[in-house]
Amino acid sequence: MAQGESSTLRHFVAYVEDQPGVLNRVTSLFRRRCYNIVSLNVGRTHETGVSRMTFAVEADEDTARRIEANLYKLVNVLSVEDITGKPSLTRDLALIKVNVGPDKRSEVLQLCEVFRARAVDVDTDTLIVEITGDQSKIDKLVAVLTPFGIAEMVQSGTVAMTRGTRGDAANGAAQQPPSLRTIVAA
Amino acid sequence: MASPMKSMTEPRATPMATDTESRVETLTGSQIIWDTLVHQGVSVVFGYPGGAIMPAYDAMPGYPIRHVLVRHEQGAAHMADGYARASGGVGVCIATSGPGATNLVTGIANAMMDSIPMVCITGQVSSTVIGSDAFQEVDFTGVTLPITKHNILVTRTQDIMPAIRQAFYIASSGRPGPVVVDITKDAQQGSCEHRYDTSPIRLPGYRPEHHPVPAEIAEAAALIAAAKRPIIFCGHGIIEANATGLLLEFVQKTSFPVALTLLGLGGFPATHPLSLGMMGMHGEAWVNTAIQEADLIIAMGMRFDDRVTGNLKTYAQNAKKIHIELDPAEINKNVKVDLPLVGDVREILRMLLPQVAKRNCDVWNSHITELKGDSAVREIQSLPDNGSLFAAHVIHDLWRYTQGKALVVTDVGQHQMWEAQYYKHDHPRKLLTSGGAGTMGFALPAAMGARMACPDDEIWVVVGDGGFQMTACELATCAQEDIKVNIAIINNGFLGMVRQWQQFFYGGRYVATPIKSPDFVKLADAHGLKGLRVTKREEVKAAVEAARSFKETCIIDFRVEQEDSVYPMVPAGADLDKMIRRPVPVGAISELPSEEAPGEAQKDVPPHNPIFETGKDH
Numbered sequence: 084m085a086q087g088e089s090s091t092l093r094h095f096v097a098y099v100e101d102q103p104g105v106l107n108r109v110t111s112l113f114r115r116r117c118y119n120i121v122s123l124n125v126g127r128t129h130e131t132g133v134s135r136m137t138f139a140v141e142a143d144e145d146t147a148r149r150i151e152a153n154l155y156k157l158v159n160v161l162s163v164e165d166i167t168g169k170p171s172l173t174r175d176l177a178l179i180k181v182n183v184g185p186d187k188r189s190e191v192l193q194l195c196e197v198f199r200a201r202a203v204d205v206d207t208d209t210l211i212v213e214i215t216g217d218q219s220k221i222d223k224l225v226a227v228l229t230p231f232g233i234a235e236m237v238q239s240g241t242v243a244m245t246r247g248t249r250g251d252a253a254n255g256a257a258q259q260p261p262s263l264r265t266i267v268a269a
Numbered sequence: 270m271a272s273p274m275k276s277m278t279e280p281r282a283t284p285m286a287t288d289t290e291s292r293v294e295t296l297t298g299s300q301i302i303w304d305t306l307v308h309q310g311v312s313v314v315f316g317y318p319g320g321a322i323m324p325a326y327d328a329m330p331g332y333p334i335r336h337v338l339v340r341h342e343q344g345a346a347h348m349a350d351g352y353a354r355a356s357g358g359v360g361v362c363i364a365t366s367g368p369g370a371t372n373l374v375t376g377i378a379n380a381m382m383d384s385i386p387m388v389c390i391t392g393q394v395s396s397t398v399i400g401s402d403a404f405q406e407v408d409f410t411g412v413t414l415p416i417t418k419h420n421i422l423v424t425r426t427q428d429i430m431p432a433i434r435q436a437f438y439i440a441s442s443g444r445p446g447p448v449v450v451d452i453t454k455d456a457q458q459g460s461c462e463h464r465y466d467t468s469p470i471r472l473p474g475y476r477p478e479h480h481p482v483p484a485e486i487a488e489a490a491a492l493i494a495a496a497k498r499p500i501i502f503c504g505h506g507i508i509e510a511n512a513t514g515l516l517l518e519f520v521q522k523t524s525f526p527v528a529l530t531l532l533g534l535g536g537f538p539a540t541h542p543l544s545l546g547m548m549g550m551h552g553e554a555w556v557n558t559a560i561q562e563a564d565l566i567i568a569m570g571m572r573f574d575d576r577v578t579g580n581l582k583t584y585a586q587n588a589k590k591i592h593i594e595l596d597p598a599e600i601n602k603n604v605k606v607d608l609p610l611v612g613d614v615r616e617i618l619r620m621l622l623p624q625v626a627k628r629n630c631d632v633w634n635s636h637i638t639e640l641k642g643d644s645a646v647r648e649i650q651s652l653p654d655n656g657s658l659f660a661a662h663v664i665h666d667l668w669r670y671t672q673g674k675a676l677v678v679t680d681v682g683q684h685q686m687w688e689a690q691y692y693k694h695d696h697p698r699k700l701l702t703s704g705g706a707g708t709m710g711f712a713l714p715a716a717m718g719a720r721m722a723c724p725d726d727e728i729w730v731v732v733g734d735g736g737f738q739m740t741a742c743e744l745a746t747c748a749q750e751d752i753k754v755n756i757a758i759i760n761n762g763f764l765g766m767v768r769q770w771q772q773f774f775y776g777g778r779y780v781a782t783p784i785k786s787p788d789f790v791k792l793a794d795a796h797g798l799k800g801l802r803v804t805k806r807e808e809v810k811a812a813v814e815a816a817r818s819f820k821e822t823c824i825i826d827f828r829v830e831q832e833d834s835v836y837p838m839v840p841a842g843a844d845l846d847k848m849i850r851r852p853v854p855v856g857a858i859s860e861l862p863s864e865e866a867p868g869e870a871q872k873d874v875p876p877h878n879p880i881f882e883t884g885k886d887h
């Protein structure tokens with residue numbers, strides 16, 4: 084799908100049936116329609132049999148509507164919501180292993196404090212820092228740690244949640260995980 | 270599913286009404302497959318056996334289902350597809366794992382592109398060896414993921430019945446499509462307690478129905494009332510939704526002219542004065558011009574395919590667009606519309622009808638009639654009289670000799686477009702053709718499937734010499750299964766449509782398009798079928814009549830002009846009204862009726878309708 088000029092980073096939240104192959108169906112759809120996934124996260128919810136996905140996609144408004152509509156066509160997708168523009172929290176988690184021995188360790192720890200990151204593992208020559216936040220915060224921490232030497236880093240996909248009361252049917256269909264027991268199709 | 274005798278207004282795939290006999294029994298998975306199919310109303314399946322589906326085949330006798338043994342699984346898929354298109358029900362095909370299943374792929378993709386309800390049952394290696402690259406193991410749910418509406422891998426006996434029930438429900442509800450049920454050999458061999466379940470199907474994530482809100486209907490009615498140059502697009506959805514009657518009512522009330530997509534042909538009677546014919550790449554000049562001049566387009570059950578729109582940047586710039594469509598994912602995909610009405614076109618027409626006033630569209634309709642004066646189709650009359658047989662003549666004559674009532678199944682290529690132009694279909698489900706995928710080899714097997722659905726129809730296959738050879742092996746199936754169809758091979762010695770593109774766009778270099786064929790008459794004979802050859806127009810009638818009189822399948826090898834082209838033509842991606850016209854031979858102009866001395870036109874002469882003026886009728 085050709086991206087329009089007004090392409091922006093959009094976040095979607097979807098509830099899907101927790102079944103083998105469902106992630107494959109979703110990603111296959113994205114690949115087939117040439118939707119550009121920036122980040123994808125899947126995990127269980129408190130409702131048995133229901134997983135929640137958060138994905139970030141580069142898309143314009145029109146494409147976003149079609150992404151939603153195409154996802155709905157997948158039989159195992161229970162609900163989809165485009166939360167772009169709605170008051171919401173988005174979080175990434177990163178673990179960063181820095182090459183730092185005892186001499187510069189306190190300097191790194193001080194920087195971490197500024198970013199509200201935590202040291203979660205210390206070894207003689209390395210230190211692992213854990214940070215949660217949005218992408219720009221993580222990018223900035225990476226920038227200041229780079230001079231010390233980053234041995235490796237790993238980052239989760241973005242997870243997102245809208246703020247405020249849940250279950251507002253008009254504009255928050257996806258906030259409430261659908262209970263599989265209560266839904267009958269035909 | 271259901272026999273075609275069933276009323277078309279009934280929802281598809283309704284399980285057979287309360288089965289009082291049904292009680293719990295212990296059955297094998299194989300028996301459960303057939304029992305469930307019988308309960309779904311299936312009376313015929315098309316298939317081919319092999320290792321992983323042998324248990325199912327072994328259990329088949331004893332169930333009231335006819336099995337048609339094909340010669341290649343692609344044929345089975347197209348037969349199921351043709352059965353579905355002709356009957357309005359669900360077609361069923363069956364194949365073994367691995368190569369058997371992958372041979373279905375083309376047919377499944379074809380059904381997906383044209384939204385055809387089909388259930389494909391495939392055998393799979395035992396669940397204990399899945400993933401081990403076992404003999405004839407192919408990850409078939411993986412392969413078919415992007416070309417099915419849904420697919421299900423079944424590894425346990427007790428899951429077979431629910432999976433098949435879901436498959437029928439999903440295939441036939443909402444926007445229809447093919448569903449694959451891949452059943453492991455051990456699931457077929459296992460046993461469990463079984464009783465056909467008639468409770469509602471639980472699919473929490475599947476909501477195929479959409480309903481427009483009354484405010485949107487009112488908005489549409491206002492646009493309709495204000496339109497001066499309106500045009501209706503009749504797409505495949507009109508036929509799929511059984512909405513042809515309502516469309517006719519709508520047109521009779523509004524006097525809006527109707528243009529049709531290839532798959533919409535038959536959705537509105539071609540002989541109705543307000544039918545403009547097919548739009549798009551090989552649509553008539555006046556249709557495409559009218560679209561470009563229109564101020565309102567009401568697109569019903571169609572998806573603005575690129576073969577219909579041409580250059581999107583210049584497409585129907587002056588028109589407000591109402592898009593009536595069941596699938597929300599089609600809205601604004603290719604063409605931006607002003608008012609989407611998402612839902613079943615039949616329901617929407619029913620809501621809309623009382624809100625539109627009776628009106629006429631005389632100025633606009635007479636303008637379109639003027640455009641017809643500039644027709645390209647009627648230039649068929651100036652085809653050089655060099656003794657050659659022209660495909661257009663063959664199709665036109667076929668239409669006349671069958672009184673326009675045949676069920677015609679076309680393949681893909683030039684002959685397909687000529688059929689669409691010259692065979693006037695007044696009824697839905699009487700033209701079956703591969704639109705979205707353009708699958709050569711579709712016609713013969715699809716027609717054989719249609720035969721199972723419509724035992725009393727006169728069926729004609731219109732196929733090219735190239736495409737026929739892709740699935741010609743199914744002639745043997747015709748012979749073995751006593752399946753009678755008439756086959757008109759439009760034999761031009763070329764992969765004609767590709768040759769035409771080479772002529773227009775590749776400097777006339779005919780690379781890999783001249784195609785040699787076997788002697789089709791002898792081929793028919795070798796199968797114990799009938800074969801005839803026609804090289805002159807005056808032989809057409811006798812051949813058509815002979816073909817219909819044979820009880821066996823009959824091939825007519827029509828040796829037509831080799832380098833004829835389909836006109837008019839909008840080159841891919843060009844503006845819709847920038848068409849390539851048929852070159853008019855010198856001296857031919859004066860023979861056109863429009864060149865008759867003015868004032869000679871009589872009052873009782875019907876108004877000029879170039880669709881019907883296709884050559885001198887004998």
Ligand SMILES: Cc1ncc(C[n+]2csc(CCOP(=O)(O)OP(=O)(O)O)c2C)c(N)n1
Pocket residue numbers: 680681682683684685707708709710732733734735736737759761763764765766767
């Ligand atoms: C399976 C498949 N392969 C290739 C094509 C590309 N193609 C489209 S039309 C055409 C030529 C068809 O030739 P023929 O069947 O002789 O029909 P004609 O155009 O001559 O009427 C080809 C090769 C196709 N549509 N389908």
Ligand SMILES: [Mg+2]
Pocket residue numbers: 733734735759760761762763764765
């Ligand atoms: Mg040919």
